[in-house]
Amino acid sequence: MDTAAATVPRVRAPGRIRRVTIVLPGAILLLLFAAVFAGSSLREGPNGARMGADIAMFLGAAKVLHAGGNPYNHRLLYTVESTWLARQHLPISGDPAIVRVGNPPLFFWALQPLTRLPFRAAAWLWIGGTYLLAGVAFLALLCGLGWSRVVIASVLFLLMPQVVLGVYPGNVDAVVFAGLVGSVVASARFPVMAGALGVAGWLKPQVALPALALILIFHAARPGRMLAAFAGATVLLTTLSLAAVGSSVMLDWMKSFITYSHDLHIQLGMPTLAGLYAPLPSWTARTVLSVTIFLAAGVLTVWWWRRDSPTRDLAGSAWLWVVWLLAAPYAHFHDEILLAIPLIAALGRNGRHITDGPAAIGWYLLLLSPIALLWMPDNVSLLGIPLVGVTVALFIQARRQQDGRAAESPA
Secondary structure, three states, X not given: OHHHHHHHHHHHHHHHHHHHHHHHHHHHHHHHHHHHHHHHHOOOOOOEOOOOHHHHHHHHHHHHHHOOOOOOOHHHHHHHHHHHHHHOOOOEOOOHHHOOOOOOHHHHHHHHHXXXXXXXXXXXXXXXXXXXXXXXXXXXXHHHOOOOOOHHHHHHHHHOHHHHHHHOOOOOHHHHHHHHHHHHHHOOOOHHHHHHHHHHHHHOHHHHHHHHHHHHHHOOOOHHHHHHHHHHHHHHHHHHHHHHHXXXXXXXHHHHHHHXXXXXXXXXXXXXXXXXXXXXXXXXXXXXXXXXXXXHHHHHHHHHHOOOOOOOOOOOOHHHXXXXXXXXXXXXXXXXXXXXXXXXXXXXXXHHHHHHOHHHHHHHHHHHHHHHHHOOHHHOOOOHHHHHHHHHHHHHHHHHHHHHHHHHOOO
C-alpha cells in the first residue's frame, strides 16, 4: 500500500506539470493585459465615447422610446444622447454614424428606470452587474459540465479580452452569454427552462440563435420540448413588446437589421468573414457573399450531424459554434465571449484535454486575437482569421475524441 501510494504523485506529476506549462504563459499575458488596461482605460470613468459608450446608447434609446420616438433612427438617437450627456459634461462619440442600436425594443423599455439616475451611476451599475453576471454564468457552466476545479479557470475567463472589452463599453454580451449557458446547463434535465432561457438570444439574434440551434441539435436531451418552450417564450415576449411599445416600434426594430447590413463598413473590428469584405462598395456583392457563407455553414452542420457515428455532444460540435460566428452577417469582437461555452466543453472536465494540443491552440488563438484589432488595412477586419484557426483546432480535437471513443467501443 505504501509503495502504491508513493507512486501516485510520480504518475500524476508529469500531467500537472504539462498543464501548468501550457496555461502559465497565457495567464501571464492576461495579467499583463489586465494591468495595462486598468491603468490606461478605467481612470476616466463611464462616458459616451469610450467606457460605457454602449450603455450610453442603450439608455439614450430608452429615453427616445419613453418620449414616443423611434430609437432605431440613429440621427434622433445621437441628438437625444448627446444632449443628455452634455448636460452632465460628458463626451459622446464624434461619429454620429456609429451611434445606433439594434436590440429589441422591450430591452430599452426595461432600461427606462436607469435613465432617472445620473449617467455615470447607471453605467457603473450596468457594467458591474454584467461583469458579475458573466462570472456567475461561467461558474455555472463549469459546474454544469462537471468541473470541480473552477477558481483558476474563472479568473482566466474574467481576464479574457473578449469579456473585459465587452463589459467595458456596457454591451449586452454577458446577458446573452448567461442565457446560452443556462440553456446548455438545463438542456439535459430541464428542457422547458433551457428553451425559456434561450430567448436571451433575441438580444443578439445574428450570433446567439445559431448557437441555440446547435444546443438543440447536438446537446439537448429533449430538443422538441426545448424548442417548444423557446417558441412559447418568444410569443410571450412579443406579446409583452406589443403591449409595452406598440407594433410600429417592433417594425422599426425589424427594419434596423437592413440598416446594419447596408452600413457594414462602419462596423469595425468584426470577428466574422463579413469583416473581410465589408468595405466592398456593392451591397449586392456583400449580400451574395453573406448568403453563400451562411449556406456553407448550414451544409457543414448537416454533414456533421449525419456522420455515421456523430459525436452528438457539446464538445464534438464545439467547432461549429465558431463556424456560425464566422458566418454571422455582422458581429463585434466581444461577441466572442460566446465561444467560451464550446471551448470549455472541448477542454474537457477540469481542462484534461488542454495537453492534447488542439484545444490549447484554440484558447491561445482567442487570447491573442485582439492583436488583429491593431491593424485594419482599408477598414478590413482581420479578426476572422484567428477564428478560422480556432475552427480547425476544435475540429481536430473533436475528431480525435470521436476516434478515441470508436477505438474503445467493442467491435
